[in-house]
Amino acid sequence: MEKKYRLAKNEQFKRIYRNGQSMANHQFVVYSKPSKGTEHFRVGVVVSKKIGNAVVRNRMRRVMKEILRHHKHDIISNVDIIVLARKATLNMNYKQxxxxxxxVLRKAGLISKKQR
Structure with a gap:
């Protein structure tokens, strides 16, 4: 994921957790909040220690970022997003x-209308 698409600062994450909306399914939780200062979306990926050790968490993070990178043209602009992985993601392959x-992105209304 390119740098301009990333959330990096702790304050950004706190603002989205506190003031954003959330949507979930069994595998992911998505927090989102409209953003005025950007012309595209920004995303942060979170994988908890409940998922596994560092190797497992980093692999899951890489896979999640790759999925988002492949679908970056489908996601609406001017929004900050946090995607949190749940434990159910461990036993799933890439396509799943x-x-x-x-x-979950469609359910949260973050996929553009033309891609639905």
């Missing part, structure tokens, strides 16, 4: 993860 993430 991709389908589940698209489902």
């Amino acid at each position: 993860l991709e389908s589940s993430m698209k489902h």
Whole structure:
């Protein structure tokens, strides 16, 4: 994921957790908040220690970022997003993860109308 699409600062994460909306399915939780200062979306990926050790968490983070990178043209602009992985993601392959993430993003209203 390119740098301009990333959330990096702790204050940004706190603002979205506190003031944003959330949507979930069994595999992912998505927090989102409209953003005025950007012309595209920004995303932060969170994988808790409940998921596994560092190797497992980093692999999950890489897979999630790759899914978002492939679908970056489908996601609406001017929004900050946090995607949190749940434990159910451990036993899923790439296609299942991709389908589940698209489902929760669509459910949260973050996929542009033309892609629905």
